Amino acid sequence: MSLLTVRGLTVDFGSGVRAVAGLDLDLAAGQVLGVVGESGSGKSVTSLAVLGLLPRDARVGGEIHFDGRELTGLDRRSLRRLRGNRIAMVFQDPLSCLNPYYPVAFQIAEAYRAHHRAGRKAAHRVAVRMLERVGIPEPERRARSYPHEFSGGMRQRVMIAMALCLEPDLLIADEPTTALDVTVQAQILGLLRELRQEAGTAIMLITHDMGVVAGLADHVVVMHDGRAVERGTVHDVFHRPQEAYTRGLLACVPRIDGPLPHRLPTLEASS
Amino acid sequence: MRPRRAACALTATLGLLSAAACGGPDGGGAAADATPAPGGTLHVLSSIDLEHLDPARAYVTSTQDVGRLLYRTLTTFAPAPGQAGGQIVPDLATDTGRPADGARTWTFTLKDGVKFEDGRPVTSKDVKYGVERTFAAELPEGPPYARLWLAGGETYKGPYKDPAGLASIETPDERTIVFRLNRPVADFGSAVSLPMFAPVPQDKDTGVGYDNRPFSSGPYRIDAFEPKKQLTLVRNPAWDRTTDTVRKGLPDKVVIDLNLDPAVVDQRLIAGQGEDADAVALEPIGPASVGRVVNDPRLKKRLVTGESINTRFLSINTRHRPLDDVRVRQAIAYALDKDALRTTRGGPIAGDLATTLLPPTLSGAAATPATAAATPPGGAPEDPYPSKDGKGDPDKAKALLAEAGHASGLELTLDTPATAGGKAQGEAVQASLARAGITVKINEISSSAFYSTVGSPARQHDLVIDGWTPDWPGASTYLPILFDGRLITPEGNNNRAQYDSPEVDARLDEIAAVGDPAAAQSAYGELAQRIMRDAPVVPFLWDRAAVLVGPNVAGAYGHTAFVGRLDLVSLGLRK
Amino acid sequence: MSELRDTPLPETPLLEPPLLETRSLVKRFPVRHGLTRRLAGHVTAVDGVSLRVAPGETLGLVGESGCGKSTVARLLTRLERPTSGTVRFAGQDLAGLDERRLRPVRRELQMVFQDPLSSLNPRQTVRRILASPFAYQGLEPDEPVERLLERVGLRADHADRHPHEFSGGQAQRIGIARALALRPKLVVCDEPVSALDVSVQAQILNLLKDLQDEYGLAYLFIAHDLGAVRQISTRIAVMYLGAVVETTDRDTLFATPAHPYTRALLSAVPLPDPDAERGRERIVLRGDLPSPLDPPSGCRFRTRCPKAADRCAAERPALRAIVPGHEVACHFPEEMP
């Protein structure tokens, strides 16, 4: 059974821009769905729409079913209960996503306490445990540190700890490694892979990087101009792309392996 | 004519803060219909600060008014409204002084039983010491008479530098004091009413600091004093009512709020609620409040009017071109709209339009107390530069200017203090002279720098709005100070017209030698008319003070000596 | 202190004398911290970098953020003055030159910036932007602005627009046109494609290559994206924490990387191929980049190096050739086959 089903999702902004124009998505429990596309393709808007985090002037149409419940039009209270608890999110820029005024453990514990009756101390212990689990060395000490005292990779680990402390069914990772260096990106991707195996969390992985999808996703949706242009298993999409856009997207990325063309093939898209 | 005093020239004449300031005598016993009762707290609201409570330094009317609650002097003014208040009566002394040696030696005997606030008796040595203090350079602001008149005064440096004391003040015993003067002074009995003749015990003298806490010999002593904020007086237990014929000492406590906004003082007294029912104003009401008070009969009943001996005039710098031409000065005298100037000070309530230098209270006609109470403005000498309703006669002025060769007009500069009142008066002068083709440029001078500027012939400009209150009723501390050409000094000059006429100087000397005060007075009156012909100044107003009192205050009357303001020693509450 | 400072540059088989040559470039920045603005120490952003660029070739300079590659670019174009070391361009030592005497050199040494929009003055039209190279050099433009625009694939009618009316890729084309206006011999490209979408990246990379073919330009191409570097470079230098750890020709680097860091870097790049990805051996580096304020002793990489030994802490490895044309700064380089 599908954990998340999106049907005919549309998102319009007050300025008249249609960011998502009829999108369908399916994500089964424990699976990883890669959503790829260039900037402006509507992939991030989609993820925010699922959690109801779009700005007030956005109008959302279509259906979003999560675990059998319809999310669009859900009251704020119920939506809030889902957020963090059953659907968690990791964003692109971990520095700006963490509040600079509070220690990291506080911010993790805060998420925990929002959904569990737990005292400060208990929540703090949960936070420390989570920090340890995402591979932060000396978690007891680092728990009291502030976001700016961490490196980019460590911050993203903190974000992941925060997302996972409530053992959500679905983790939405919106460009989780884009702001990171390749070696750190490898660490974070490794961590996500591990967590998925251990906790069985379903992941909706949003990225522009075909390589990241290839390494982690089971299914792939390629988005362009607010629509899904291609969908399928990761193997099918990468090895037998049906659409010219997908093929172009795969071909125009300079690779570190394989043959080296003098000129790269380019997409017809506007530059 | 009896000797008097006053002393407000500084703040007074220019209306630095309040609209009016120094004033003169007249029977303004308005709210005297109820008898004051002892007890209670009297509030006094003042829009200005008390300058120098130290008797050696007190030379401003309001301070002298308040000072009378604190210390006693050898003589003082009668506690009475109108001309009667100009009368000198014994205070510390048993009489108003016994002259000898052609008024060169004056002897006073102190009353028995007068005590300081700590209970010790006031002795002649305390009075002597008090006078000696005024010679000290550290205590400069007081009147000059002791230094001018006491033998050896010109070399004496005061008790701090010269503890041996001044030999010309003798104290043969505890109750007798003898002053030896370097010239005959017929007015000396009046002069000793000045605060500088109050007793100061030497062991209580804190020098400059004495200003904060003068030692009391009067009905009240200082409880707390914060300059520019508040002075609180409480009853002096050592004061013996029976020794004092002047002070009533009715309230238990007197609280004087200082430096309030003048408009707020008026409004609080108009409202007259709460503590303000027991309050009086120290200064006259401002022009803005006149309308409300005059239109309301109940308020009008609480307005106490007192006449003064203050004259306001426009000084013309006779040494500046083209003002050295008498025709130009006369043109100015014709052109000036006296009524507009008076309106800036509150209109008719602020006094009568002046026609000559000496107010009726000082002129020969008014010299006898018998006629004083009913002196009408008509009793004053004729105005040499008349105009309808005092609004000026620009045509005549233009004719005179043309005759002097200034038909195309001229440009003059007027010095005014940078205050609301100063500006208003300056603009009135500007507008009225403009009608005669005289362009007046207003030079605003920060009020603190005003006197040092206009008192310096090198720095003063063409015109200045000026005024003078004699130190006691009579012209002896008026004309000689203002119009003696020999007294023009490079700094601190009072002869701001820089009027220098050998003829007038000679006449002044002659009058000074006249022994009979009444004869002197009428001679001064004639001389004033003579000076007016030269138009060194243009008198425009003889001040009157209209002061508001709270509904629960009784015994209020305007006192000549305090430029028409309330005599504080007689005030009390109705219940 | 760097032991490398005076190490002579190893011989490389260059056909021509180098266009640009740096020796032991060092740049230190003072670091102030917090409320007190206290001097916390110095960051040695560039610590003894020696590079050569031959006419017409592209040297790729690759490394992760904070490795000092952008500082190298700013030192070469004299946006910063080096703390020590020399920069020779076309045989001339730039070290002692003041701004006035540097001006003629700048005609031949140009730069393309990372953020295409912020590198264009928002108040100026494209026409004015493209005229500025001549204006600042006191020259008459030798060709109309329209011609320059066409050369970088833009339309002539773009000339009178303002920068904000262009997309990122178009703006970068304008930046390139500006850099090429004076016909330079060397263009320093500081992350020219990292702010762009993948499809646009490809276009810009192609454009750079086309222009190189047409004008015989040399590039110093700085990037963190190994794919882009491979695509455009003829030779590649890898930087880590302020120093070059490995330099060789492109194919050798990707085929037989010798430095453990290079190997880790290559293994970390995700491949857009699910099968390859899944079966891949990964060298995942431990921990974080050390603080440049307090770099490790000896080999900078030793704290994260799988091969680290005692010697690495004691002695800083010099950049030396393991085979001609392949230099590595490691005590235990990968054996060459």
Added chain:
Amino acid sequence: MILYLLRRLAVTALILLVICAATFAIFYLMPADPAQGACGKACSPERLAGIRATLGLDRSPFAQFGDYLGGILSGRTYGTGAQAVPCPFPCLGFSFQTNRPVWEMLTARLPVSVSIAAGAAVLWLAVGVAAGVVSALRRGSLWDRAAMTAALGGVSLPVYFTALVLQYLLVVRLNVLPYPTAVPLTEDPAGWAQSMVMPWITLAMLYAGVYARVTRSEMLESLGQNYVRTARAKGLAEVTVVRRHALRPALMPIVTIFGMDLGALLGGALITESVFGLPGVGKLAADAIAGADQPVILGVTLVAACFVVLANLVVDLVYAVLDPRVRAVA
């Protein structure tokens, strides 16, 4: 940290020294001669010289400035012998017009200024910040537009205009309040509050407008931050999101301007105190300027500058406490 404080204090002292010197220099250029003022109507040159000597005006400007600085550090004595006037530490000069050490006058006036500033500050913070937060949360709503219009109105109202209109309405017309007088809080709390209400409202109208505007824009800024989105994504209650994640960062710039404003007000609300006739430091300054009481002007200027500079220092320290990014390295 200690070292830093010392250094900051040294800089502060230097700034005050410069302010002191500048003020001193200006009074040197002023035409009013304090000795002349003290000498009175009949002033002989000898007396004038004597007064000058007592006041120390016969010395060179530099020597006088030196005397002044010395007095601040260790107190001084004016005049000599029996007539010596002591001016104990910290001697900010001695007012010969009122016969008080300036320090004593200032400390006597300070409670009034503090009462005005503190009460007004509480009022404007409460009103301004609350209005700003609500406006930001309901951006574009009727409330937002009304509040921001009112705020702009408040900012545009000259203080004396507000003050006089208030006084006219509340005291003259409606008679619900007495004319303000200086009632010490300790003696009569109700009377104190009654006297202070109008100055508080007057100042609060001005500052609440400023604070509402600043709060709104800072709140909008922080509400747009990614960490607020994170907080929402965590499922936190909206109240918590706003209070903890949006308001706290938004308050940081407010702390800065609040420190500066309060510092400036403690040094005397010149116009407000003058209009209501409240004897605070500002009224003291106004009166001293009118009377050319140079030592007092100098003293007030210094103390007012001191408040501003110290407020700056305190703001920086508070910042360090509140902002971990600054604190960590300090």
Added chain:
Amino acid sequence: MTVLRKLLAQRSAALALTAVALLVLTALAAPLITWLAGSSPTAFHGEAVDPALGGLPRGTAGGISAAHWLGVEPVNGRDVLARVVYGARVSLLIAVLATALSVTLGTALGLLAGFLGGWTDTVIGRLMDLLLSFPSLIFMIALISAAPGADRRLLLVVVLGFFGWPYVGRIVRGQAMVLARGEFVAAARVLGASRRTLLLREVLPNLTGPVLVVATMSIPACIATEAGLSFLGVGVQPPTPSWGQMIATAVPWYAADPAYFLIPGALLFVTVLAFNVLGDAVRDTLDPRSRPR
């Protein structure tokens, strides 16, 4: 000019702009208006006031009549309308010139400090800190009253401008600092631009936005401060009217003749408000961040 068009599109800004334009027009046309109304700002009208009531204007609401459309001043009976329109001239002129001075100084020094950095920045920055921590109102009063005889209008301009420039300088410095680090400046340097060129051609044009905003905000501040100084007794010399001067003279009359106080007071308020609204609108227009999304 696009900024103007954008401003006119906002209702409040258009209203404010109209108010400001009207004000400027009134100030310029002051002689014409007084000619039409048959009045003069300095002529006394003794007949319009009642000396017996302390010079209170005859008639209602401060003596509003066919001869005196906005009534007359108490005491001297000068025409309030004439004084208000001439006062607008003085107040505006002083504010505009003072703003011009502070903006020129602030931009020049802020630009140098922000762009050059180093000790230049330290010196200018410290100077600004110093001036900002001055109790400037006390200082302005002292300064103005210390200079007798000088033209007060000029003095006010100088003093307001001098104490105003650090506010401009601070903003310009911050902006210049950001711009100096901007890549387009680096690009110009790489192209061989001299420091002068960088400052004048590359950086300065980018500052026009913030400078325009501070200038618009500074004008009302100067008008208000000038009025405040007049209120405290150091305004322009009589009989020159300025709004502050009028309000200051009206203060004692606020209970007896409220119209006299309210007319210039309300005009001052409306003017300051209009400029503030305009300033806000200019900032919103130039700074896309604060525009409603």
